[in-house]
Amino acid sequence: MITTDREDLKKYPRDANHQVDGPKASKLPKFEVQFQVEKCKETVAIKLPYYQKDKEMIYKNFSTPRGLVLIINNKEFDQLETRYGTEVDEKKLKNLFEQFGYKVQILNDRTAKEMMEDAKEFAKNIGHKNAQSCIVIVLSHGGYDELAGTNCSPSNDEEFKKARMKEDYDPIKYGRVNTHAFLRCFNSKEAPLLANKPKLFFFQACRGNDIDRGIHVPDTTSTNTSTYSNDKKPIEADFIVCHASAPNYISLRKPPSLGYNRDDDGSWFVYAICEVFGKFAAEEDLYSLLTRVNNLVAERDGKTKNGVNVKQIPEFSSRLTKKFYFFPGIESEGSTMDPGDTLKSPRGVYEIVKWIGSGLFGEVYLTNHKVKRDSNPEQVALKKIILHGMSEKRKEECKKEAELMKKTKSSTNQHIVKYLDSFIEKAYTGELFSYIAGIISPSYNSLFITMDYCSRGDLNSKIKANVSLGGHFDSKIIYDYIYQIADAINELHKYNIVHRDLKPANILIAWENDKEVLKISGFGLAKVTDSPNMSQSHSEVCDTPLYMAPEQHSGRYQSPVDIWAIGIIFYELCIAPKELTNEIKDLWKKVDNGQRVNLPSRYSESDTTWLNNMIAKDPNKRMNPNQVYVAARSKPF
Structure with a gap:
C-alpha cells in the first residue's frame, strides 16, 4: 500500500x-x-x-x-x-x-x-x-x-x-x-x-x-x-x-x-x-x-x-565538472610515492621511508637524506606539492610557503620548523633542480620542500587522543605549550610575518633533549607585511574558521589575529571538548556581546583573565606575543 x-x-x-x-x-x-x-x-x-x-x-x-x-x-x-x-x-x-x-x-x-x-x-x-x-x-x-x-x-x-x-x-x-x-x-x-x-x-x-x-x-x-x-x-x-x-x-x-x-x-x-x-x-x-x-x-x-x-x-x-565519489572507509588521499623510492636533488639524495600524512597543499614523507653517497643519512620531512592541474592562486600560495620558510632559515628559534631545501621536478623529464624564488613555470610538475622531521606528530592529533581517553591536560603542560607557540609567533612577527593560519594541525611536535618541542609550520597562508602592527587590507579570507579572529571576516587586520588563534588554542587545551565548533560559537557570541568567557572551575581567575586578554574583540586590546610568552613562562609551576 x-x-x-x-x-x-x-x-x-x-x-x-x-x-x-x-x-x-x-x-x-x-x-x-x-x-x-x-x-x-x-x-x-x-x-x-x-x-x-x-x-x-x-x-x-x-x-x-x-x-x-x-x-x-x-x-x-x-x-x-x-x-x-x-x-x-x-x-x-x-x-x-x-x-x-x-x-x-x-x-x-x-x-x-x-x-x-x-x-x-x-x-x-x-x-x-x-x-x-x-x-x-x-x-x-x-x-x-x-x-x-x-x-x-x-x-x-x-x-x-x-x-x-x-x-x-x-x-x-x-x-x-x-x-x-x-x-x-x-x-x-x-x-x-x-x-x-x-x-x-x-x-x-x-x-x-x-x-x-x-x-x-x-x-x-x-x-x-x-x-x-x-x-x-x-x-x-x-x-x-x-x-x-x-x-x-x-x-x-x-x-x-x-x-x-x-x-x-x-x-x-x-x-x-x-x-x-x-x-x-x-x-x-x-x-x-x-x-x-x-x-x-x-x-x-x-x-x-x-x-x-x-x-x-x-x-x-x-552541473558537476568532475566525477564524484563518496570514498566510504577512505582515510586520506594517500601517498604517490612508495618506501624505497629515491629523489636525486641538487643537494643530495632523499630516500622515502614512509608516508606521514597529507596537508592543505600536498603530502608529507619521512625520508633519509644523504648529502653524499657515503655520508650518514639524516631523517628529514619532505613535502611534495603536485603543481600540475593546480589553479594559479594555489600555486602562488605554495610558492609563498617555500619562500617564507626560506626567509626564516637564518632564525635560531627552535619553535619554528626549520627549512632545509626546496627543489622542482620538471614535467615529462622528471629532472630535479633547485627552486628559484618567485618562479613557478607551467612546465613544473611538483614542488618539494624539506624541513625538520617532528617525530611526535602534531598538536591536533594529541588533543584528539587526549579527548578520546576522557582526560585533561595538566596546567603546567598547557602553559608550556602556549609559551612555545608564543615564542615562535613573536619571532615570526620580528620578520614582519603574520601566520594567519595558526591551529593545532600546524603545530608539530618534536622530541629533543628528552622533552617535547613544539614547532610552527604551515606557512601557505602567511603574509609578509610592512609592519606586523600595521592594519592592512587583504582581499582573501584566511585561516581555519574555528581559529579565525573576528576582524578577519572584514578583510582588514594585522598581527593580533595570531594572538586570537593562540587564545583559542589555549581555550581548547583547557576545556578539551569533544566538539569544538559549538564551544567556539558560544565563545564568539560572548566576545561579540562584550561578555567574559569563562574556563572550567579547575582553573583560576587569573587563567580566565589571561584568556580574555588574548581574545579581546578589539585587536588593540589583545596581548602581544611577547607578553603572552613572558606570562606563560613566568607561571609558578
Whole structure:
C-alpha cells in the first residue's frame, strides 16, 4: 500500500486512488534502517585503481568530516496530508551519510520562510571551510519547481490559483519554496565557502499531480560522458540536483501507519538511494549510483484498489565538472610515492621511508637524506606539492610557503620548523633542480620542500587522543605549550610575518633533549607585511574558521589575529571538548556581546583573565606575543 507525496491531497491518507500494492514491491530485499555501508578495500584513495587512473577528474572528498548534510523533513502540514513514513526516510538517510563520514543536521516541520532561512544559514556555515562536499535533502510535499512548507496552501485554493497567474507571484506567501531560489543560496557568489566543491541536492517531493501508469516498451539505454573543467568556473557550477520523480508527476511512499512490513516503509526514492549507495558507493561514482537508483525505482510497480497501475522514475541533472565519489572507509588521499623510492636533488639524495600524512597543499614523507653517497643519512620531512592541474592562486600560495620558510632559515628559534631545501621536478623529464624564488613555470610538475622531521606528530592529533581517553591536560603542560607557540609567533612577527593560519594541525611536535618541542609550520597562508602592527587590507579570507579572529571576516587586520588563534588554542587545551565548533560559537557570541568567557572551575581567575586578554574583540586590546610568552613562562609551576 503506497501513499503519494501529492501536494494537493487533503487529510485522507487511506484514499484508495493513491495507495498501491504490487507484486514487485513485495519482492524487494529486506532493508534495515540501521544498515552497514560497503567500504572501499583500501584506506587511502591513491591505491584505488579508478582514482589512480583519473584523479585529476575526480573531486577530492577525504576531509573529516567529508562535509555537512542538512535534512529538512516536513511531516505535519496545516492544510495538506500528513506524510506518513517520512520519519523512516530521515533515519535511513542519517544513517547512510554518517557512515559516509558526514555530519548531519536535521530540521523538522519548517514553514516555507523558515526553509529559505535555513538554506541561507546552512550555506554560510563555517564548517564548510574545511569540508570538501555538501549535501542538502528536502523531504516534503511539492509541485513543479516548488517545495512545500508546513504552511503550504492547497493547489485548489482559489486565492492561490489567482495569485499564481500574476507576474508578482510570491511563492513564500503561499507556503511554497521555489527550488531555483533555494538552490541559488548555495552558488559560489552566495556561499563562497562552497565554491569549487560538489553540492548534492535530493528532493523527495512530488513535482505535479500526474500519475505514471506505465507502458510496455523495449529496454533502451543512453550514456553521456562529456566533461568540462576550467580554473575559472561559473557561479552555478558544481551542483547535482536529484528529484524523486519526473516533472509533473507524483512520487510514492509507503507509510508505516498502514501496518505493513516496516523494512520497506518510507519513499521508493529514499529506499533506492540507501540500497544503492550502501552497496555500490565504494566502487562507483555518483552518476552511476543515481542511474542505478533510477533503475531500481523504475522496476517497482504497484496497483491501486481501483486497478490503476502506478510507476515512478526519478530524475537528476548535473552541473558537476568532475566525477564524484563518496570514498566510504577512505582515510586520506594517500601517498604517490612508495618506501624505497629515491629523489636525486641538487643537494643530495632523499630516500622515502614512509608516508606521514597529507596537508592543505600536498603530502608529507619521512625520508633519509644523504648529502653524499657515503655520508650518514639524516631523517628529514619532505613535502611534495603536485603543481600540475593546480589553479594559479594555489600555486602562488605554495610558492609563498617555500619562500617564507626560506626567509626564516637564518632564525635560531627552535619553535619554528626549520627549512632545509626546496627543489622542482620538471614535467615529462622528471629532472630535479633547485627552486628559484618567485618562479613557478607551467612546465613544473611538483614542488618539494624539506624541513625538520617532528617525530611526535602534531598538536591536533594529541588533543584528539587526549579527548578520546576522557582526560585533561595538566596546567603546567598547557602553559608550556602556549609559551612555545608564543615564542615562535613573536619571532615570526620580528620578520614582519603574520601566520594567519595558526591551529593545532600546524603545530608539530618534536622530541629533543628528552622533552617535547613544539614547532610552527604551515606557512601557505602567511603574509609578509610592512609592519606586523600595521592594519592592512587583504582581499582573501584566511585561516581555519574555528581559529579565525573576528576582524578577519572584514578583510582588514594585522598581527593580533595570531594572538586570537593562540587564545583559542589555549581555550581548547583547557576545556578539551569533544566538539569544538559549538564551544567556539558560544565563545564568539560572548566576545561579540562584550561578555567574559569563562574556563572550567579547575582553573583560576587569573587563567580566565589571561584568556580574555588574548581574545579581546578589539585587536588593540589583545596581548602581544611577547607578553603572552613572558606570562606563560613566568607561571609558578
